[in-house]
Amino acid sequence: MTDFDPAAYLSDELLERIRSRAAAVDAENRFPDEDLAELTDAGYLAILVPKALGGAGLGLAEASILQQRLATAAPATALAINMHLVWTGVAKVFSDRGISGLEFVQEGAAAGEVFAFGISEAGNDLVLFGSDTVAEPQPDGSYAFTGAKIFTSLGPVWTQLGLHGLDITSPDGPQMVYAFVPRTDAVTTRDDWDTVGMRGTQSRTTELHGAVAPADRVVRRVAPGPNPDPIVFGIFSVFEVLLASVYTGIARRALDLAVLTAKKRTSKKTGLAYADDPDIRWRIAEMALAYDGLLPQISSLATDVDQRADHGALWFAKLSGLKHRAVVAAKQIVDEAMLVAGGSSYFTRNELSRLYRDVLAGMFHPSDPESAHATVAAAWLGPVSS
Incomplete structure (x- = not known):
């Protein structure tokens, strides 16, 4: 690079x-x-x-x-x-x-x-390891999917939806089916995206009413539950690295805005420029220390995916930990930037107020804090004793 x-x-x-x-x-x-x-x-x-x-x-x-x-x-x-x-x-x-x-x-x-990501389902904390969407096999090798996917970003514009569903009819036991369906009359995109932040994603709910994935778009059939199959690793690794990247970008913008504010504001009380105020300098230094720590982590794990490194059983802990740390750090950095900027940042016309709302979305993406901690604990301590 x-x-x-x-x-x-x-x-x-x-x-x-x-x-x-x-x-x-x-x-x-x-x-x-x-x-x-x-x-x-x-x-x-x-x-x-x-x-x-x-x-x-x-x-x-x-x-x-x-x-x-x-x-x-x-x-x-x-x-x-x-x-x-x-x-x-x-x-x-x-x-x-x-x-x-x-x-x-x-x-x-x-x-x-334009490919959209149709994995999340309401109340399904199994995420990649289970699905409430029914995947019904057809005689020609295609699959018909019925169910609802939430947080489907690119809702108004996608042309192909990559998704998963559960086939309970398979003679070799239930199978998770990964496939792609085109946008047809069998797909309904609800106009229900009215959120605190990340409003431009238009991550609307997608209803599937027997939406058919052609046989040549049925990518993988794997057993439910934790699975080393490349489809599971591929989705998890790329998803977590790119999520960490977006929230790290938010952190960088908040840091830049805080620096700009500190350089142009002057304290009425002390007469000092904010950039010379020891408390402001300490706060911005804390932000920069947190931000700088994110960059090598993301670069290292992304490079490991590219170079096919072998982290064995620690892969999922490393990836979920990366996303978790990036989101937590980004939220802290935006919080600090709001304090540096002062009350003006609370107005919606201020870019920081939008970053403040946008960064909140990070906690809701897989792996959420509970899942990340459970994954890391299992990697280091093993499964919980029965």
């Missing part, structure tokens, strides 16, 4: 145009169509696709840097695009390891397809 130039894939000019629209997208609670159009034209949706298939041929470590950069301008846009990049990242995990079956994702992304 020594020669990697983020601006070659996400220019300063494009970044500023995206930043200029972010407040209106949030206020109007709409999808950032203009951002998606410009990012598509720039080839951003294919950054993880091999050059031979029309993409940029980047690795996860490089995509992570770009997602941090995008999140400094518009966190909701970055988070929405994340969900598309997860699937292209999983396809890269497969191809890097000589596993076929997801070439259509790479080719589709290069051709302008």
